[in-house]
Amino acid sequence: MLGADVYRKSVQLTEVRLVLPGSEMTFRTNTDMRQAALRMFFQAATRVATRPLDDGSGNLRETLTSLKTLFDMYREPLESEGSPPPPTEGDSVHELVLDILNFELAPFLAVWHPRLRAFEEAHPEMDETAWPDNAEFRRSLRELQQNLRPYIIGLGEIAGIRDPERHLRRSAWHTTQHADGVPEQNTPRRSTPT
Structure with a gap:
């Protein structure tokens, strides 16, 4: 009896409505869609697609490689024969990913990969820091990251992550610094029994 109840809850449909640049999408999520969205959220949330690349830091070739890898990871399920069919109602997470690929990642890679x-x-x-387009690339990357943000947050919402945006911003722990420039380590305070 308990197993049947857990199964019913796991396949329960939840409606998620996203307002994205130029469109509005409604998802009737099931377990498969939530799992796909969760994998895609984690892939983007841990890459330069959403992580800051401060001026003078990082490697631009590795940045492009990371974005191309993300592109390939996102495209693979769309081309897979094992990909679930689109839902009968609402939008598919694959439609959202198709927008990410076609309108954000592909145009960026098409411009910057051949130039670098x-x-x-x-x-x-020569080191890539001598590349005359270095600063322009970094500006364009920041714009891409801003454009990807609502899509990635949307994937997190479809996945059922409580506050997906929280994982895309630096916490106060990372931004608090001493006067000497060393980050202050904010450790959680434990209450002491009285």
């Missing part, structure tokens, strides 16, 4: 490769091939001895 051309620089690397023309100047193999």
